[in-house]
Amino acid sequence: AQRVTQPEKLLSVFKGAPVELKCNYSYSGSPELFWYVQYSRQRLQLLLRHISRESIKGFTADLNKGETSFHLKKPFAQEEDSAMYYCALPPSGTYKYIFGTGTRLKVLA
Amino acid sequence: GAVVSQHPSRVICKSGTSVKIECRSLDFQATTMFWYRQFPKQSLMLMATSNEGSKATYEQGVEKDKFLINHASLTLSTLTVTSAHPEDSSFYICSAYQRGGGNEQFFGPGTRLTVL
Numbered sequence: 001a002q003r004v005t006q007p008e009k010l011l012s013v014f015k016g017a018p019v020e021l022k023c024n025y026s027y028s029g030s031p032e033l034f035w036y037v038q039y040s041r042q043r044l045q046l047l048l049r050h051i052s053r054e055s056i057k058g059f060t061a062d063l064n065k066g067e068t069s070f071h072l073k074k075p076f077a078q079e080e081d082s083a084m085y086y087c088a089l090p091p092s093g094t095y096k097y098i099f100g101t102g103t104r105l106k107v108l109a
Numbered sequence: 110g111a112v113v114s115q116h117p118s119r120v121i122c123k124s125g126t127s128v129k130i131e132c133r134s135l136d137f138q139a140t141t142m143f144w145y146r147q148f149p150k151q152s153l154m155l156m157a158t159s160n161e162g163s164k165a166t167y168e169q170g171v172e173k174d175k176f177l178i179n180h181a182s183l184t185l186s187t188l189t190v191t192s193a194h195p196e197d198s199s200f201y202i203c204s205a206y207q208r209g210g211g212n213e214q215f216f217g218p219g220t221r222l223t224v225l
Binding site for chain 1: 141143150151152153155158202204206211212213214216217218219
């Protein structure tokens, strides 16, 4: 079965510390993975997609097929990074998403 | 980027009444839209896929007669919660898929439904 797992509900780090938000997936074939972010009282917005291999707001994510992971990383957390982060995977042949349960990141001053 | 709006942003209704929520793609055509439900501090649960000009596809466990979806144009999908009850109170979010934009979905701001 296709599945996205985000094992941490809450992650608290101090400002300036490195951040890693975990995402593991179960998928047969070549997955396409996304990270979405939801800031307080705002809509979900795309943060990263693995195809583009870009860095947004200092965040990067590498698809590791061997470990079936797509962890989100940032070397130095900022207070404005505090938000809810969702990992998402569209099942093959569809446009819909399977979302992970989300991780709330709190960056402490 | 592409913009999706939802109306209303907040609605309070009495138990037994029906409530309609609109989802619009403002600057692009969306042949496919999605409706999600989000409980407090929880993830998004996909309810249904709304396809322009055809019937919606509902996820397992979602009552299609309870949550009526209509996608009459390329820029508008509506979700009607029929005979709403307090347990239907939730945050409803729509998203739209833009053809040619990869698999990215663009999300609306959500609608907070409270059923008294």
